[in-house]
Amino acid sequence: MSENVSVENMKELISLSHKYGADPDYILAGGGNTSWKSEDIMVVKGSGAELGSITAEGFVFLDMDKLRVIRTTMYPRNREEREERALEDLMNSRLPGQNGRPSVESLLHAIIPDNYVVHTHPALVNGLTCSKNGKEMAIKLFSDNCIWIPLVDPGYILAKTVDDEMFKWTDSHDGKLPDYIFLANHGVFLWGNDSQTIDKKYRDLFSILKSVCSNTDAVKLDTEESVSDNFLKKTGHLAGSNGVALFTTGNEIRSVLESGESIINLQQSLSPDHIVYMGHTPLVYENLPEDQLLSSIEKDYRDFTKKWGKEPKSILILGKGFVSMGSSKKGAETARLLMLDAIRVIRITDTFGGPEFMSVEKVSFINTWEVEKYRAKLSENG
Numbered sequence: 001m002s003e004n005v006s007v008e009n010m011k012e013l014i015s016l017s018h019k020y021g022a023d024p025d026y027i028l029a030g031g032g033n034t035s036w037k038s039e040d041i042m043v044v045k046g047s048g049a050e051l052g053s054i055t056a057e058g059f060v061f062l063d064m065d066k067l068r069v070i071r072t073t074m075y076p077r078n079r080e081e082r083e084e085r086a087l088e089d090l091m092n093s094r095l096p097g098q099n100g101r102p103s104v105e106s107l108l109h110a111i112i113p114d115n116y117v118v119h120t121h122p123a124l125v126n127g128l129t130c131s132k133n134g135k136e137m138a139i140k141l142f143s144d145n146c147i148w149i150p151l152v153d154p155g156y157i158l159a160k161t162v163d164d165e166m167f168k169w170t171d172s173h174d175g176k177l178p179d180y181i182f183l184a185n186h187g188v189f190l191w192g193n194d195s196q197t198i199d200k201k202y203r204d205l206f207s208i209l210k211s212v213c214s215n216t217d218a219v220k221l222d223t224e225e226s227v228s229d230n231f232l233k234k235t236g237h238l239a240g241s242n243g244v245a246l247f248t249t250g251n252e253i254r255s256v257l258e259s260g261e262s263i264i265n266l267q268q269s270l271s272p273d274h275i276v277y278m279g280h281t282p283l284v285y286e287n288l289p290e291d292q293l294l295s296s297i298e299k300d301y302r303d304f305t306k307k308w309g310k311e312p313k314s315i316l317i318l319g320k321g322f323v324s325m326g327s328s329k330k331g332a333e334t335a336r337l338l339m340l341d342a343i344r345v346i347r348i349t350d351t352f353g354g355p356e357f358m359s360v361e362k363v364s365f366i367n368t369w370e371v372e373k374y375r376a377k378l379s380e381n382g
């Protein structure tokens with residue numbers, strides 16, 4: 001650990017990370033990140049670490065001066081070159097001896113002046129950020145005390161957009177900071193100089209959103225439908241020799257999988273996390289006998305992999321339930337969590353004018369983005 005961060009600050013950062021990271025209402029899988037900063041250094045979650053169980057070793061120490069230089073650097077207009085150069089500069093902002101890979105969202109953390117930043121992707125908040133009327137509703141519900149960031153490319157462009165919007169906001173509010181930054185199709189950033197401030201902001205955020213939504217609960221599961229072990233074994237093997245497939249069902253799931261509109265919704269992407277962990281679109285089947293299903297899945301799995309350069313992670317069986325796949329148990333479980341999250345988020349968007357999905361162009365950017373490939377790979381391990 002660096003001598004530049006006190007034991008108390010590090011302890012508080014880890015305890016904030018555990019508190020929000022271990023709560024599935026805030027964070028799923030490797031999503032979300034936290035940081036602590038002084039004038040000189042920033043301690044930020046490393047890519048691939050999970051907040052809920054993170055230790056001091058899971059954080060990366062960055063030089064604030066170098067991060068400030070990135071904010072004013074002119075990068076190439078070409079998307080690939082720009083992201084590659086910005087990522088290189090981010091990696092070079094690590095303090096000597098730091099080998100971890102800083103979260104891709106580190107630049108956003110660096111923009112916020114307060115000591116602690118906790119960024120999460122809660123289903124409740126994404127009901128707002130993934131909705132048609134999200135922006136107007138955010139401004140109305142939080143009395144203009146927030147910034148809304150439209151869907152832009154993640155990485156450098158997202159950080160740059162937040163930097164510009166933050167400057168405009170503080171400039172027109174006597175230098176004051178807003179309480180929240182809402183990122184369309186992504187999540188929320190909030191901050192404070194101590195954990196009490198952060199806890200209070202999350203409490204207020206959740207209670208305001210819950211006060212206008214009718215049902216924000218997690219999707220309930222049951223066992224009224226099932227598939228055979230043989231079916232799961234064969235489907236799992238498509239994802240590799242240690243591949244795993246899991247079947248999930250419940251009342252709400254079955255009714256979602258009976259409605260044409262809901263099925264079309266589930267074939268689109270709400271956020272980068274959904275693309276990375278459950279795949280940008282599922283395979284979809286009528287509720288046929290298992291042998292027929294299996295032969296269709298085997299063929300479609302190969303075609304999908306050929307077409308998209310990556311394997312499918314989710315299968316919808318209409319009116320019955322869904323199957324989540326991964327090359328490991330953890331990969332399949334994560335795909336399952338994100339599908340359940342998608343169903344919940346789409347339900348919550350009802351309050352805000354219905355879901356607003358990512359464009360095909362934005363989805364394909366995530367599908368090919370080097371950083372996301374790294375994140376998808378890590379999610380399969382363990």
Ligand SMILES: [Zn+2]
Pocket residue numbers: 032105119120121186187
């Ligand atoms: Zn995020």
